[in-house]
Amino acid sequence: MxxxxxxxxxxxxxxxxxxxxxxxxxxxxxxxxxxxxxxxxxxxxxxxxxxxxxxxxxxxxxxxxxxxxxxxxxxxxxxxxxxxxxxxxxxxxxxxxxxxxxxxxxxxxxxxxxxxxxxxxxxxxxxxxxxxxxxxxxxxxxxxxxxxxxxxxxxxxxxxxxxxxxxxxxxxxxxxxSASKLTEEQQRKLLSFSAAFDRVYIPALALTNQQMQVPSEAAIARLRAWTDTKSSDVRELLGPVSSDSEPWTTIQNAIEQADALVQAGQLSEAHEALEPIRSLLTEERKRVSLTYPIDRLNEFHDVMESIVKPAMKANLESIDEQFLAQLSEKAVEASTLWSRVEQTSFTSPDFQLTDEEHQKLEQMIAAERKALTQIQHALRDGDYATILQAAIAIKPPFAKTYMLFGDFQDE
Structure with a gap:
């Protein structure tokens, strides 16, 4: 600069x-x-x-x-x-x-x-x-x-x-x-790759978080097989994004680490190993000004977690003015980011959503908006128990929204 x-x-x-x-x-x-x-x-x-x-x-x-x-x-x-x-x-x-x-x-x-x-x-x-x-x-x-x-x-x-x-x-x-470093054909391929990757990545991410051992083993095996098969194509595709293949190498290493942790029964640790992948790919797409709809969800996720995790750890005695002020700030930010989700089209055939899933998607987007409104009302009314409950409640509709883009098969 x-x-x-x-x-x-x-x-x-x-x-x-x-x-x-x-x-x-x-x-x-x-x-x-x-x-x-x-x-x-x-x-x-x-x-x-x-x-x-x-x-x-x-x-x-x-x-x-x-x-x-x-x-x-x-x-x-x-x-x-x-x-x-x-x-x-x-x-x-x-x-x-x-x-x-x-x-x-x-x-x-x-x-x-x-x-x-x-x-x-x-x-x-x-x-x-x-x-x-x-x-x-x-x-x-x-x-x-x-x-x-x-x-x-x-x-x-x-x-x-x-x-x-x-x-x-x-x-x-x-x-x-000129703002993008990719040709139109490369953009199309990267969008298609991103959606296909998320179909196998999201189940592994979700199931390890849900502490489901056998389904996690199947999901991580499917994710690893997919990335191994697509490795050469992805390295070629990510070439214009980065000066080297480091992003994809980092992703493969994270998946291998998660696989080993799943086999050892350490599902929480496996989930944490997988978690940074979505942020890494989001940043790579931003680097070339590529608009990928699910990145709107990824951006919201980080702020959502900064609301939910402290609320889950808090108790009524630990809440003070500083806690409420920070929660209020994050709630405003989350609401703004969700507005971007509401303005985003998820109709691309790359996502392979059925009519029923599209309908479910609209319902979950509306449910998340309702949850975000409820946390604002709770902050306004000032009842600490209701505030914590409302803060934690913003995660389920988001999780259901995000999981719609994963192919869970029989897991």
């Missing part, structure tokens, strides 16, 4: 107003450390709140360039200027350490995905921050300019605008094709 402050300019320029306002109401599950033990979460969150609350005292000028924008964000209040510049440094540190704030807004998420195509210059001025963002890619220029327009709305409206999601601008055909 060509930038003076790496991706920090993106975050600094937008003041991180993109964070969903309702998702910023608390510091984290326990001990005030925020997501995944994030020691700086509370301080950074407080800075976001401060900037949002004082948005009327912030001024912003945007100059459109042929290849991007130049923005100047300032304030006459010295305290606001200090907090703005403090925020820039914090975001720079997050980016350098690979610890960005989670991106819920589709527009900002898309911009971050194209970080390597951004050229940014950032300057701290006496009364604020000046940023020049440019790109040689026409689609990324659209993203930059759309991002700048949305940030101006954040400055104008504060929390009211931060609660919204913002659409990704349409890509022109040349940009859309």
């Amino acid at each position: 060509k930038a003076i402050l790496s991706m920090s300019a993106v975050y600094a320029a937008c003041l991180l107003f993109v964070q969903d306002a309702d998702a910023q109401r608390g510091p984290g599950f326990r001990g005030g450390r925020g997501p995944r033990g994030d020691a700086n979460f509370v301080a950074d969150r407080d800075t976001f709140h401060f900037l949002l609350e004082n948005h009327k005292q912030i001024k912003r000028q945007v100059t459109l360039l042929a290849n991007g924008v130049e923005t100047l964000t300032t304030s006459e209040d010295k305290q606001i200027v200090e907090r703005l510049q403090e925020h820039v440094k914090a975001m720079y540190e997050r980016v350098e350490k690979g610890n960005p704030i989670r991106r819920r807004d589709p527009l900002f998420d898309e911009l971050f995905r194209h970080a390597e195509k951004l050229d940014m210059k950032l300057e701290l001025v006496p009364d604020g921050v000046r940023v020049v963002e440019t790109s040689d890619d026409p689609f990324v220029v659209k993203l930059i300019q759309a991002h700048a327009a949305v940030v101006s709305k954040f400055v104008e409206h504060g929390f009211a605008e931060a609660q919204k999601n913002h659409a990704i601008p349409p890509a022109d055909s040349p940009s859309a094709s």
Whole structure:
């Protein structure tokens, strides 16, 4: 990436107003450390709140360039200027350490995905921050300019605008094709491979999690046989995705490890060995801008687990304001990600779903939405037992949705 402050300019320029306002109401599950033990979460969150609350005292000028924008964000209040510049440094540190704030807004998420195509210059001025963002890619220029327009709305409206999601601008055909490293034929093959792989991967993943020994043995054997048969084809297909065959080697090693663990009767450990595979393939597909519908489910899964696992470990005595604040944040994020699932078409023949399964899919997607709504209602009403019950209840409809894409045969 060509930038003076790496991706920090993106975050600094937008003041991180993109964070969903309702998702910023608390510091984290326990001990005030925020997501995944994030020691700086509370301080950074407080800075976001401060900037949002004082948005009327912030001024912003945007100059459109042929290849991007130049923005100047300032304030006459010295305290606001200090907090703005403090925020820039914090975001720079997050980016350098690979610890960005989670991106819920589709527009900002898309911009971050194209970080390597951004050229940014950032300057701290006496009364604020000046940023020049440019790109040689026409689609990324659209993203930059759309991002700048949305940030101006954040400055104008504060929390009211931060609660919204913002659409990704349409890509022109040349940009859309150049964004992918795969030809149309390679994309078609990779989509077909992904669906076929999931048909044998999902049963092994699910059955080991359900602690079913004999069915797990059959499923892992089928998965290993399939990957061994397809190995040469997959290596050729993944060539354009990565500089070497490491992703597929990693996947095969994980499957071999899971197979050995299943044979030893260690099903929980086998499940954990298989679990990272879906994230690895999701990232590989993202790398080439390949849209694979099940990746929407994979993205939701990680956030869902960050809700369900703490809730399963918690008891009524352990719940405090920090726990509830973190749960509230994750619930908002989960709801946003599920909205993307609801907007995704799963009608591709690659999935080999029957009419009955399509109907079941629609029912489960609706059931997950109902469960996500119930957790919001529980958080609003404040009954701790109901909150924990609602948090745990978001997993079953997701699991049933995901398992529809697996071929369980007689397992």
